[in-house]
């Protein structure tokens with residue numbers, strides 16, 4: 001007599017349960033359950049007694065329920081992580097509005113880009129709109145002086 005079906009269950013199913021346990025121990029739970037479910041439905045097709053078919057069917061349904069709840073939990077966790085990443089990125093942007101990470105300041109008055117309307121950047125120096133206005137006033141007053149003398 002073959003070991004298959006000798007005691008109501010095929011050796012393939014027994015092997016599958018052992019394999020599933022080993023794979024779960026490795027932490028790969030969902031693939032383990034999928035494999036087991038596949039073997040369960042195959043065994044169900046080959047089973048001869050109604051009691052055995054019913055048992056295999058319920059067992060497969062239970063495995064599927066575990067599988068689905070794990071997948072749902074993982075999807076929820078992923079959503080949580082994604083939300084945390086978005087929040088972290090927003091906070092970083094608020095703390096440091098300058099994307100390049102270089103602290104741009106006016107080379108003349110030392111004001112930061114967020115303290116003035118505009119910073120004009122040259123290759124070696126930066127000037128703010130306020131310093132440009134001040135320079136213009138100085139130029140104008142010097143022109144006037146030149147005109148009067």
Ligand SMILES: [Zn+2]
Nearest residue numbers: 106109128131
């Ligand atoms: Zn300035």
